[in-house]
Amino acid sequence: GQQLNQSPQSMFIQEGEDVSMNCTSSSIFNTWLWYKQDPGEGPVLLIALYKAGELTSNGRLTAQFGITRKDSFLNISASIPSDVGIYFCAGLVSGSARQLTFGSGTQLTVLP
Amino acid sequence: DTGVSQDPRHKITKRGQNVTFRCDPISEHNRLYWYRQTLGQGPEFLTYFQNEAQLEKSRLLSDRFSAERPKGSFSTLEIQRTEQGDSAMYLCASSPGQGETQYFGPGTRLLVL
Numbered sequence: 001g002q003q004l005n006q007s008p009q010s011m012f013i014q015e016g017e018d019v020s021m022n023c024t025s026s027s028i029f030n031t032w033l034w035y036k037q038d039p040g041e042g043p044v045l046l047i048a049l050y051k052a053g054e055l056t057s058n059g060r061l062t063a064q065f066g067i068t069r070k071d072s073f074l075n076i077s078a079s080i081p082s083d084v085g086i087y088f089c090a091g092l093v094s095g096s097a098r099q100l101t102f103g104s105g106t107q108l109t110v111l112p
Numbered sequence: 113d114t115g116v117s118q119d120p121r122h123k124i125t126k127r128g129q130n131v132t133f134r135c136d137p138i139s140e141h142n143r144l145y146w147y148r149q150t151l152g153q154g155p156e157f158l159t160y161f162q163n164e165a166q167l168e169k170s171r172l173l174s175d176r177f178s179a180e181r182p183k184g185s186f187s188t189l190e191i192q193r194t195e196q197g198d199s200a201m202y203l204c205a206s207s208p209g210q211g212e213t214q215y216f217g218p219g220t221r222l223l224v225l
Contacts, residue, residue, distance in 0.1 A: 004154075006154075031213075033213065033214070035216070040218075040219075040221065041218050041219065042116075042118075042203050042205075042216035042217050042218045042219045043155065043203070043216045044216070045213060045214075045215060045216075048213045088154050088155075090154070098143065098145070098160050098167075098168065098207075099145070099157035099160065099168065099170070100145075100147075100155070100157065100205075100214060101157075102153075102154025102155050102156070103154055104152070104153055104154055105152075105153075105154055
Protein backbone atom coordinates (compact mmCIF):
# COMPACT_ATOMS: atom_id res chain seq x y z
CA GLY A 1 0.00 0.00 0.00
CA GLN A 2 0.91 3.65 -0.16
CA GLN A 3 3.16 4.94 2.59
CA LEU A 4 4.33 8.40 3.54
CA ASN A 5 7.67 8.96 5.24
CA GLN A 6 7.47 12.04 7.41
CA SER A 7 10.50 13.63 9.01
CA PRO A 8 11.68 14.58 11.45
CA GLN A 9 9.77 12.48 13.95
CA SER A 10 10.18 15.18 16.61
CA MET A 11 11.66 18.63 16.95
CA PHE A 12 12.61 20.83 19.87
CA ILE A 13 13.08 24.48 18.92
CA GLN A 14 13.38 27.84 20.59
CA GLU A 15 10.51 30.29 20.34
CA GLY A 16 11.08 32.54 17.33
CA GLU A 17 12.94 29.96 15.28
CA ASP A 18 11.80 28.69 11.90
CA VAL A 19 10.76 25.06 11.43
CA SER A 20 10.79 22.79 8.41
CA MET A 21 9.33 19.32 8.04
CA ASN A 22 8.69 17.15 5.01
CA CYS A 23 6.99 14.10 3.63
CA THR A 24 8.11 11.77 0.88
CA SER A 25 6.37 8.93 -0.85
CA SER A 26 7.15 6.23 -3.35
CA SER A 27 3.75 6.90 -4.92
CA ILE A 28 2.35 9.92 -6.72
CA PHE A 29 -0.34 11.95 -5.00
CA ASN A 30 -2.71 14.45 -6.58
CA THR A 31 -3.40 16.33 -3.37
CA TRP A 32 -1.27 17.06 -0.33
CA LEU A 33 -2.77 18.24 2.93
CA TRP A 34 -1.10 19.37 6.13
CA TYR A 35 -2.90 19.00 9.47
CA LYS A 36 -2.09 19.89 13.09
CA GLN A 37 -3.36 17.78 15.95
CA ASP A 38 -3.47 18.72 19.61
CA PRO A 39 -3.68 16.00 22.29
CA GLY A 40 -7.13 14.44 22.49
CA GLU A 41 -8.43 16.36 19.49
CA GLY A 42 -8.94 15.66 15.82
CA PRO A 43 -6.58 16.93 13.10
CA VAL A 44 -7.16 20.51 12.02
CA LEU A 45 -6.50 21.41 8.41
CA LEU A 46 -3.67 23.91 7.91
CA ILE A 47 -2.94 23.97 4.20
CA ALA A 48 -4.23 22.14 1.11
CA LEU A 49 -2.15 21.75 -2.07
CA TYR A 50 -3.69 20.64 -5.36
CA LYS A 51 -1.08 21.19 -8.07
CA ALA A 52 2.51 20.06 -8.52
CA GLY A 53 4.87 22.93 -7.76
CA GLU A 54 2.20 24.86 -5.87
CA LEU A 55 3.47 27.02 -3.00
CA THR A 56 0.79 28.13 -0.56
CA SER A 57 0.95 30.23 2.60
CA ASN A 58 -1.37 30.52 5.56
CA GLY A 59 -0.03 33.16 7.93
CA ARG A 60 3.32 31.98 9.23
CA LEU A 61 2.90 28.60 7.50
CA THR A 62 4.12 27.84 4.00
CA ALA A 63 3.77 24.52 2.21
CA GLN A 64 4.83 23.27 -1.18
CA PHE A 65 3.64 20.45 -3.43
CA GLY A 66 6.73 18.82 -4.91
CA ILE A 67 7.25 18.84 -8.66
CA THR A 68 7.49 15.05 -8.77
CA ARG A 69 4.18 14.84 -6.83
CA LYS A 70 5.94 12.48 -4.43
CA ASP A 71 6.84 14.96 -1.73
CA SER A 72 5.73 18.03 0.18
CA PHE A 73 7.19 20.26 2.85
CA LEU A 74 5.81 22.56 5.52
CA ASN A 75 7.63 25.56 6.95
CA ILE A 76 6.65 27.48 10.06
CA SER A 77 8.30 30.84 10.52
CA ALA A 78 8.90 32.64 13.82
CA SER A 79 7.49 29.83 15.96
CA ILE A 80 5.35 30.64 18.99
CA PRO A 81 4.32 28.45 21.96
CA SER A 82 0.89 27.65 20.48
CA ASP A 83 2.61 25.96 17.52
CA VAL A 84 3.23 23.00 19.82
CA GLY A 85 1.49 19.87 18.57
CA ILE A 86 1.76 17.03 16.09
CA TYR A 87 1.88 17.93 12.41
CA PHE A 88 0.70 15.39 9.86
CA CYS A 89 1.04 15.34 6.13
CA ALA A 90 -1.59 13.47 4.15
CA GLY A 91 -1.77 12.54 0.51
CA LEU A 92 -4.71 11.73 -1.69
CA VAL A 93 -4.92 10.00 -5.03
CA SER A 94 -7.97 11.28 -6.87
CA GLY A 95 -10.37 8.93 -8.52
CA SER A 96 -12.45 6.23 -6.98
CA ALA A 97 -10.27 6.00 -3.88
CA ARG A 98 -11.01 8.83 -1.46
CA GLN A 99 -8.91 7.73 1.45
CA LEU A 100 -6.19 9.96 2.81
CA THR A 101 -2.83 8.35 3.48
CA PHE A 102 -1.18 9.95 6.50
CA GLY A 103 2.42 10.28 7.56
CA SER A 104 3.39 9.26 11.08
CA GLY A 105 3.58 12.86 12.27
CA THR A 106 6.16 15.37 13.50
CA GLN A 107 5.94 16.25 17.19
CA LEU A 108 6.88 19.90 17.60
CA THR A 109 7.93 21.34 20.95
CA VAL A 110 8.58 25.07 21.23
CA LEU A 111 10.78 26.10 24.15
CA PRO A 112 10.37 29.59 25.66
CA ASP B 113 -20.45 25.77 15.41
CA THR B 114 -20.78 24.15 12.00
CA GLY B 115 -17.80 21.78 12.11
CA VAL B 116 -17.83 18.00 12.25
CA SER B 117 -19.11 16.73 15.59
CA GLN B 118 -18.69 13.32 17.18
CA ASP B 119 -20.34 11.69 20.12
CA PRO B 120 -19.32 10.46 22.60
CA ARG B 121 -15.87 12.02 23.00
CA HIS B 122 -14.73 9.21 25.28
CA LYS B 123 -15.91 5.65 25.79
CA ILE B 124 -14.66 3.01 28.20
CA THR B 125 -16.05 -0.47 27.75
CA LYS B 126 -15.33 -4.03 28.75
CA ARG B 127 -14.06 -6.56 26.28
CA GLY B 128 -16.92 -8.29 24.49
CA GLN B 129 -19.35 -5.38 24.72
CA ASN B 130 -20.77 -3.54 21.71
CA VAL B 131 -20.20 0.18 21.21
CA THR B 132 -21.66 2.70 18.79
CA PHE B 133 -20.27 6.07 17.82
CA ARG B 134 -22.02 8.90 16.02
CA CYS B 135 -20.67 11.47 13.56
CA ASP B 136 -22.46 14.56 12.30
CA PRO B 137 -20.67 15.97 9.25
CA ILE B 138 -20.51 19.57 8.14
CA SER B 139 -23.88 20.50 6.74
CA GLU B 140 -24.21 19.79 3.00
CA HIS B 141 -21.01 17.73 2.86
CA ASN B 142 -22.02 14.62 0.98
CA ARG B 143 -18.85 12.65 1.67
CA LEU B 144 -18.16 11.17 5.10
CA TYR B 145 -15.13 9.16 6.23
CA TRP B 146 -14.15 7.11 9.24
CA TYR B 147 -10.52 6.74 10.34
CA ARG B 148 -8.83 5.04 13.26
CA GLN B 149 -5.76 6.42 15.00
CA THR B 150 -3.56 4.63 17.49
CA LEU B 151 -0.99 6.29 19.70
CA GLY B 152 1.99 7.67 17.84
CA GLN B 153 0.52 7.02 14.41
CA GLY B 154 -1.36 8.96 11.80
CA PRO B 155 -5.01 8.20 11.14
CA GLU B 156 -5.79 5.11 9.05
CA PHE B 157 -8.73 4.96 6.69
CA LEU B 158 -11.63 2.67 7.61
CA THR B 159 -14.55 3.48 5.32
CA TYR B 160 -16.15 6.16 3.17
CA PHE B 161 -19.70 7.20 2.28
CA GLN B 162 -21.00 9.30 -0.54
CA ASN B 163 -24.45 10.34 0.59
CA GLU B 164 -25.96 7.15 2.02
CA ALA B 165 -23.88 4.75 -0.06
CA GLN B 166 -20.88 3.08 1.54
CA LEU B 167 -18.44 3.06 -1.36
CA GLU B 168 -15.22 1.83 0.12
CA LYS B 169 -14.07 -0.24 3.08
CA SER B 170 -10.55 -0.84 4.31
CA ARG B 171 -9.21 -4.25 5.15
CA LEU B 172 -8.88 -2.83 8.68
CA LEU B 173 -12.66 -2.93 8.92
CA SER B 174 -13.24 -6.44 10.24
CA ASP B 175 -16.60 -8.19 10.30
CA ARG B 176 -17.14 -6.86 13.82
CA PHE B 177 -17.24 -3.30 12.47
CA SER B 178 -20.24 -1.84 10.69
CA ALA B 179 -20.95 1.69 9.56
CA GLU B 180 -24.15 3.27 8.35
CA ARG B 181 -25.30 6.58 7.01
CA PRO B 182 -29.01 5.92 6.55
CA LYS B 183 -30.21 9.34 5.40
CA GLY B 184 -27.02 10.67 3.96
CA SER B 185 -26.47 12.97 6.92
CA PHE B 186 -25.12 11.59 10.21
CA SER B 187 -23.26 8.30 10.38
CA THR B 188 -22.79 5.62 13.02
CA LEU B 189 -19.89 3.24 13.53
CA GLU B 190 -20.61 0.13 15.56
CA ILE B 191 -18.04 -2.26 16.93
CA GLN B 192 -19.39 -5.59 18.11
CA ARG B 193 -17.67 -7.86 20.64
CA THR B 194 -14.96 -5.31 21.32
CA GLU B 195 -11.39 -6.46 21.79
CA GLN B 196 -8.53 -4.72 23.57
CA GLY B 197 -6.92 -4.10 20.19
CA ASP B 198 -9.88 -1.91 19.25
CA SER B 199 -8.70 0.73 21.73
CA ALA B 200 -7.95 3.80 19.61
CA MET B 201 -9.20 7.22 18.60
CA TYR B 202 -11.98 6.97 16.01
CA LEU B 203 -12.10 10.00 13.77
CA CYS B 204 -14.80 11.13 11.40
CA ALA B 205 -14.23 13.54 8.53
CA SER B 206 -16.39 15.09 5.83
CA SER B 207 -15.78 16.78 2.53
CA PRO B 208 -17.94 18.68 0.08
CA GLY B 209 -19.08 17.19 -3.20
CA GLN B 210 -16.50 19.17 -5.11
CA GLY B 211 -12.90 19.08 -3.91
CA GLU B 212 -10.86 16.69 -1.86
CA THR B 213 -10.24 18.56 1.41
CA GLN B 214 -11.38 16.53 4.40
CA TYR B 215 -12.34 18.22 7.67
CA PHE B 216 -12.06 16.17 10.83
CA GLY B 217 -14.16 16.01 13.96
CA PRO B 218 -12.70 15.89 17.48
CA GLY B 219 -12.76 12.09 17.59
CA THR B 220 -14.07 9.44 19.97
CA ARG B 221 -11.44 7.88 22.17
CA LEU B 222 -12.25 4.24 22.91
CA LEU B 223 -10.67 2.23 25.70
CA VAL B 224 -11.45 -1.46 25.89
CA LEU B 225 -10.61 -3.04 29.24
